[in-house]
Amino acid sequence: MVVELFLDLRSQPCRALFIFAKKNNIPFEFKDVELLKGHHLSEEFGKVNVLKKVPALKDGAFTLAESIAILLYLSRKFNTPDHWYPSDLQKRARVDEYLSWHQPGRGGQPFSPEKLEEAVEELNSALKQFEEKFLQDKPFIVGNEISLADLVAIVELMQPVGCGCDIFENRPKLVEWRSRVEEAVGKELFQQAHEIILNVKNMSTTQLPPELREHVKQFLKP
Amino acid sequence: MGIELYLDLLSSPCRSVYIFAKKNNIPFTFKQMEVLKDLVKGHSDGFGKVNILRKVPALKDGGFTLAESPAILTYLSQTYKTPDHWYPLDMKKRARVDEYLSWHHSTIRSSVFKIFWLKVRDLNIQSWTSYEALEDLTIPLKQLEEKFLQDKPFLVGNMISLADLVAVTELMQVRLIAIGYNILEDMPKLVEWRNRVEKAVGKELFQEAHKVILNFQDLNSMLTEPQLKEQMKPRLLKMVA
Numbered sequence: 001m002v003v004e005l006f007l008d009l010r011s012q013p014c015r016a017l018f019i020f021a022k023k024n025n026i027p028f029e030f031k032d033v034e035l036l037k038g039h040h041l042s043e044e045f046g047k048v049n050v051l052k053k054v055p056a057l058k059d060g061a062f063t064l065a066e067s068i069a070i071l072l073y074l075s076r077k078f079n080t081p082d083h084w085y086p087s088d089l090q091k092r093a094r095v096d097e098y099l100s101w102h103q104p105g106r107g108g109q110p111f112s113p114e115k116l117e118e119a120v121e122e123l124n125s126a127l128k129q130f131e132e133k134f135l136q137d138k139p140f141i142v143g144n145e146i147s148l149a150d151l152v153a154i155v156e157l158m159q160p161v162g163c164g165c166d167i168f169e170n171r172p173k174l175v176e177w178r179s180r181v182e183e184a185v186g187k188e189l190f191q192q193a194h195e196i197i198l199n200v201k202n203m204s205t206t207q208l209p210p211e212l213r214e215h216v217k218q219f220l221k222p
Numbered sequence: 223m224g225i226e227l228y229l230d231l232l233s234s235p236c237r238s239v240y241i242f243a244k245k246n247n248i249p250f251t252f253k254q255m256e257v258l259k260d261l262v263k264g265h266s267d268g269f270g271k272v273n274i275l276r277k278v279p280a281l282k283d284g285g286f287t288l289a290e291s292p293a294i295l296t297y298l299s300q301t302y303k304t305p306d307h308w309y310p311l312d313m314k315k316r317a318r319v320d321e322y323l324s325w326h327h328s329t330i331r332s333s334v335f336k337i338f339w340l341k342v343r344d345l346n347i348q349s350w351t352s353y354e355a356l357e358d359l360t361i362p363l364k365q366l367e368e369k370f371l372q373d374k375p376f377l378v379g380n381m382i383s384l385a386d387l388v389a390v391t392e393l394m395q396v397r398l399i400a401i402g403y404n405i406l407e408d409m410p411k412l413v414e415w416r417n418r419v420e421k422a423v424g425k426e427l428f429q430e431a432h433k434v435i436l437n438f439q440d441l442n443s444m445l446t447e448p449q450l451k452e453q454m455k456p457r458l459l460k461m462v463a
Contacts, residue, residue, distance in 0.1 A: 069320035096293035
């Protein structure tokens, strides 16, 4: 009986899971849960995840919520290569540290003009911390190879890109790191996972209006 | 040279790390941090070198430094090979602990964090019922009971785990709001669970870790220092926005 993953690829943690499972050839059934259509609120989905959130996993009778828990469960069950979640306890702790820091207090909201400045300021600050504390001068967050930390980070940073806000602009270090991550994941898989958010039509509700885009661009300069 | 733990027991994640280390007889040097004063003071104390994020709790193990309480807790449990029930080897049970720790962060922790700073800002507010943040806890507490605890003695089974420790130390933070205010009042199942957790930890250790929170008078005088409050104001406003 195959693992079922309940995903909406518009959501960052869902993409991380999708990429991880595909990259590691983990057999799974993709169960599409369209948040915009309210699929997550259905009674049926409630049986899989009473918290009514994606992503969710169903492995026989065992159901699991929270993307970090699911990523770790899959890495253990399918014995994925060590670099994703190292057995070396200090390297592992670094991944855990990043995954914990990364967690937002509240779910991603679309930009609203009033809170725009604040949101951009927070984003700038997060990007700065990311570069200075986590990435530093290493090729990846936890050393020389890609780990769950990079995966979780990259899908998050791609989200504003999908909303018309290229946070990679003017940040060469991040651009280089992104290339490395894309290459490690595989360009095709990376594109496939991000297809839905990079297609403007799919993101019309979260698109930044053109007049605000320039404004944000100015603020986003490091 | 043993490990150093940078802690301020005013902070709930610090208490969970403290209790875990003590309960498991993990030798460590307690490095006292002061979360409130630190907001105001300059960064001349060298802590920045330990933890560039200037957060507590933080761990220093020789040249290795670590922030984020879930990372510290699991690092300690694995490094010191603590009894299995804290962070079980069984994949599914471990997943349940991971699931709780992750969920906790964006729900209960998030609201309690806000409540704490609201209290610091509005120390003289008599009516704690005016805090919206308290209402924010209603649904998470219900989920805690119905999704996570259900009919089990502890969150992940028959024995205490990291999940229970993190949950209870966080909920204790709400005691800051008013002496005797018990957020679990109308939820007897959670009250019983909380008592079981305290017992599993050991009453003495539990009380010791929560001394600062339970010593309300001292906290009041610490927080009313006028210079402290003035200097904290801009940051406070940001935190509770």
